[in-house]
Amino acid sequence: MASTNFKDLWDYLKVRKKYFLSPLEAGRYFLFISLASGFSFFLINPVGMYINRKLHSWQRGRTILDRFGVFNIYTLLSALAALAFSMLWVTLTGSGLDIPLWLFGCGVAAYLYFNTWNMTLVPALNMLGHRVAFVTLTVLTMGLGLGLAVLAVTGLRPAAFYWVSGQTAAMAVIALIGLLLIKKNTGEVFSGTRRVLAALDRPSVQGVKAFALPLAGATIFMWMQLQGYRLVVEARAGAELLGYLAIGLGIAGSLGAVMESLVQQVYYPGFYRKVSSADPAARAGAFSALTEKAFPAYIILFFFTVSLAPQLAALLVDAKFGGVVPFIIFGAFTEILRMAGNVLASAAHSEMRTRILIKPYAYGGAALLAGVYLAAGAPERETLVPLAMILGGLVTVVAMWGQVRRMVQVRINVRLLAKTAAASAPLLLFVLFRESAGFWISFVFIGIAGLYFALLQYLAAFRWTVAVKPAAADGPPAADENREAPVYE
Numbered sequence: 003m004a005s006t007n008f009k010d011l012w013d014y015l016k017v018r019k020k021y022f023l024s025p026l027e028a029g030r031y032f033l034f035i036s037l038a039s040g041f042s043f044f045l046i047n048p049v050g051m052y053i054n055r056k057l058h059s060w061q062r063g064r065t066i067l068d069r070f071g072v073f074n075i076y077t078l079l080s081a082l083a084a085l086a087f088s089m090l091w092v093t094l095t096g097s098g099l100d101i102p103l104w105l106f107g108c109g110v111a112a113y114l115y116f117n118t119w120n121m122t123l124v125p126a127l128n129m130l131g132h133r134v135a136f137v138t139l140t141v142l143t144m145g146l147g148l149g150l151a152v153l154a155v156t157g158l159r160p161a162a163f164y165w166v167s168g169q170t171a172a173m174a175v176i177a178l179i180g181l182l183l184i185k186k187n188t189g190e191v192f193s194g195t196r197r198v199l200a201a202l203d204r205p206s207v208q209g210v211k212a213f214a215l216p217l218a219g220a221t222i223f224m225w226m227q228l229q230g231y232r233l234v235v236e237a238r239a240g241a242e243l244l245g246y247l248a249i250g251l252g253i254a255g256s257l258g259a260v261m262e263s264l265v266q267q268v269y270y271p272g273f274y275r276k277v278s279s280a281d282p283a284a285r286a287g288a289f290s291a292l293t294e295k296a297f298p299a300y301i302i303l304f305f306f307t308v309s310l311a312p313q314l315a316a317l318l319v320d321a322k323f324g325g326v327v328p329f330i331i332f333g334a335f336t337e338i339l340r341m342a343g344n345v346l347a348s349a350a351h352s353e354m355r356t357r358i359l360i361k362p363y364a365y366g367g368a369a370l371l372a373g374v375y376l377a378a379g380a381p382e383r384e385t386l387v388p389l390a391m392i393l394g395g396l397v398t399v400v401a402m403w404g405q406v407r408r409m410v411q412v413r414i415n416v417r418l419l420a421k422t423a424a425a426s427a428p429l430l431l432f433v434l435f436r437e438s439a440g441f442w443i444s445f446v447f448i449g450i451a452g453l454y455f456a457l458l459q460y461l462a463a464f465r466w467t468v469a470v471k472p473a474a475a476d477g478p479p480a481a482d483e484n485r486e487a488p489v490y491e
Contacts, residue, residue, distance in 0.1 A: 027160065027161050027162045027165075031162035031165055031166065034106075034109060034110055034113065034162060034163075034166045035113075035166075037084065037087070037088045037091065037110050038084060038110050038113045038114040038117065041080055041083065041084040041087070041114055042114060042117065042118065045080045045083070046077070046080060046114075046118050048356075049073065049076065050118075050121070050122060051351060051356075053069075053073065053122065053126075054125075054129060054270070054274055054351075055274060055277070055278075055351050055352075056069075056278075057126060057129050057130070057274065058129070058130075058274060058275045058278040059278050061130060061188060064188065064189070064190055065190075066126075066184065066188055066190060067184075067185065067188070067190045067191070067192060067193060068193050070122075070123075070181075071193065073122070074119075077115055077118050077119065078115065080114065080115075080118075081111040081112070081114050081115040082111065084107075084110050084111045084114045085107040085108060085110060085111035086107070088106060088107045088110040088111070089103050089104065089106070089107040092106060100161065101161075101163050105163070106163070109163055109166055109167065109170075112167075112170050113166055113169070113170050113173075116170050116173040116174040116177055117170075117173050119173075119174075119177040119180075119181075120143060120173040120174075120176055120177040120180070122177075123177050123180030123181050123184060124136060124139045124140055124143065124176065124177070124180045125267070126180070126184060127139065127180060127183060127184065127187075128267055128271055129270075129271045129274060129275075130184070130187065130188075130271075131271070132183065132187060135180075135183050136267070139176050139179060139180055139183075142172075142176055143172060143173060143176045146172035146175065146176065147168065147169040147172035147173065149168075149172075150168035150169070150171050150172050151164075151165045151166075151167075151168030151169050151172075152168070153168060154167055154168035155168070220356070220359040220360050220363045220364075223360070223363035223364045223366070223367035223368075224363050224367070227340075227363070227366060227367050227370050227391075227394055227395065227398070234371060234374050234375050234378060235247060235374060235378055235387060238375065238378030238379050238383075239378040239379075239383050239387065243378075243383065243384065243387070246325055246326050246329055246384075247329050247387065247388065249319060249326045249329070250315075250326035250327070250328070250329020250330045250332065250333055251329055251330075251332070251333040251336065251388075251391075252333075253314055253315070253318055253319070253326070253330050253333065254307050254330050254331075254332075254333025254334050254336070254337050255333060255336075255337060257303060257306075257307055257314075257337070258300075258303065258337035258338075258340070258341055261299060261300065261303045261341075262300075262341050262344070264299075265295070265296045265299055265300075268295075268463075269292055269295045269296060270292075270348075272288075272291075273288050273289070273291070273292045273348065273352075276288035276291075277289070277351075277352035282410075282411075285352045285353065285410070286410050286411055286412045288352065289348065289349050289352060289410055289412050290412050290413075290415070292345065292348060293345060293412075293414055293415070294415050294418055295462070295463065296341075296345045297342065297345065297414070297418075297419055297422075298418065298419065298422040298462035298466065299459060299462055299463075300338050300341045300342065301338070301419060301422045301423055301426060302422060302426050302455060302458045302459055302462065303334075303337075303338075303455075304334050304335075304337070304338045304426075305423070305426035305427065305429045305430065306426075306429055306451060306452075306455050307330065307331075307333070307334035307337070308331050308334045308430070308433075309429040309430050309431075309432040309433055309451065310429075310432055310447065310448055310451055311327050311328075311330040311331050311334075311436075312327050312436045312437075312444070313432070313443075313444035313447045313448050314330060314444075314448070315327050315330060316440060316441055316443075316444040317441065317444045317445060317448060327436075328384070328385075328388075329388060332388035332389070332391070332392065333388075335392045335395075336388070336391050336392055336395050339392065339395030339396055339398070339399050340395055342399050343362070343366075343395070343398050343399050343402050346399065346402040346403060346406050347359055347402060349406045349409060349410045349412070350405070350406070350409070352410070353409055353410065355409060358405045358409065359402075359405075361401060361405070362397075362398050362399075362401035362402040362404075362405060363398060365397050365398065365401045366394045366395060366396075366397045366398025366399075366401065367394065367398075369393055369394045369397040370390060370391055370393065370394025370395070370397075371394075373389075373390025373391070373393050373394060374387055374390045374391065374394075376390070377389070377390045418466060421466060422458075422462060422466070425458055425461070426458060428454070429451060429454065429455070432447060432451055435447065
């Protein structure tokens with residue numbers, strides 16, 4: 003091994019990883035995950051956002067565990083629905099399985115149930131200010147999940163069911179630890195069934211319905227923008243274009259997902275704590291502070307992705323997919339619009355008026371699908387299809403901004419955004435080296451650009467907002483606590 007370089011080791015690992023799951027079993031794995039995530043997307047996520055919005059008020063009332071008991075009933079019902087639908091889906095589609103149908107359904111239901119609780123309890127620790135526990139349990143979930151999955155497929159059988167079972171077991175263990183930590187830190191006690199059901203009163207149910215049902219409707223149109231276009235592209239332009247498009251957009255989307263996750267973990271706990279106030283001016287100030295932290299972070303990532311697209315492609319995909327570079331650049335545009343829309347949607351969460359989200363996502367989804375349908379049949383479809391997707395995202399953001407301005411008296415700090423863009427512009431110098439996209443050269447370029455990227459993110463998080471005028475509501479100025487040090491709130 004002394005003479006083995008990094009590239010040889012990477013090639014070795016690429017061969018060895020085929021041992022874990024064959025292509026057939028990988029397909030079955032994605033069937034598991036797709037069915038579970040579908041139910042999570044439409045049934046669980048809207049209620050999870052409601053929990054984020056109300057968590058601090060429940061903490062003050064010492065009713066977190068009671069409310070979680072009610073949510074557990076809902077999660078169990080959702081898991082049962084996933085079990086039944088999964089079995090029906092496999093029966094109707096004739097998907098080949100090497101395990102009993104009922105066991106497959108139980109696997110989907112268990113994954114949905116424990117993933118829901120892991121993704122509820124662990125982030126709740128962060129929302130309540132226990133960041134060390136949050137980071138520790140997040141890392142343990144990934145590490146233990148990978149470890150148990152590998153043990154399951156190597157010790158039992160290299161099949162998708164066992165890989166999913168290993169991940170599910172890890173999420174269950176970490177979720178239980180998270181629950182015990184919340185109990186310890188809140189000082190609450192586990193209640194009996196009668197008290198849990200008492201929390202399921204009519205006002206609470208009406209509150210969840212008013213908040214979550216519109217979000218569930220909005221997610222349908224979000225799905226059109228995130229997933230639905232693929233069906234149209236494949237039918238109108240063929241699978242090859244869809245492959246390049248999905249890979250290029252996927253690279254940009256993965257970078258965007260990581261950045262958005264960091265923003266949500268660092269800035270959203272303080273945002274949700276502040277918007278739990280009954281003071282409209284305080285909520286507007288909290289939203290202004292959120293935009294002044296999130297938007298610069300996304301702008302920096304946009305410049306990084308556009309500038310390093312050839313190097314990212316060389317580092318992350320095979321050379322035969324070199325044609326994905328333009329789609330990575332297009333993906334940078336779609337991602338910054340998607341993330342901006344999500345930040346603006348936070349205003350609706352703060353005001354508990356999620357119904358207003360339906361129209362923006364509906365307008366954007368309709369514009370995107372119509373544009374993609376027309377573009378996919380045109381000779382220049384390689385360019386027109388991603389442009390249609392950008393158009394859909396732009397329609398969503400513009401419509402969302404119109405709704406937000408009528409709901410919350412807030413303005414965007416344009417000077418701060420311009421300052422961020424100007425400071426990020428030097429990254430565009432890497433465009434001059436777009437032809438230098440070998441594996442090691444790309445590795446070095448991304449490393450250099452990454453250092454500047456990290457410096458800009460540091461300045462955006464800790465320095466730049468100190469010197470700018472607060473972009474708070476057009477009413478009473480936001481308190482200082484809504485602006486600077488809340489980086490870790």
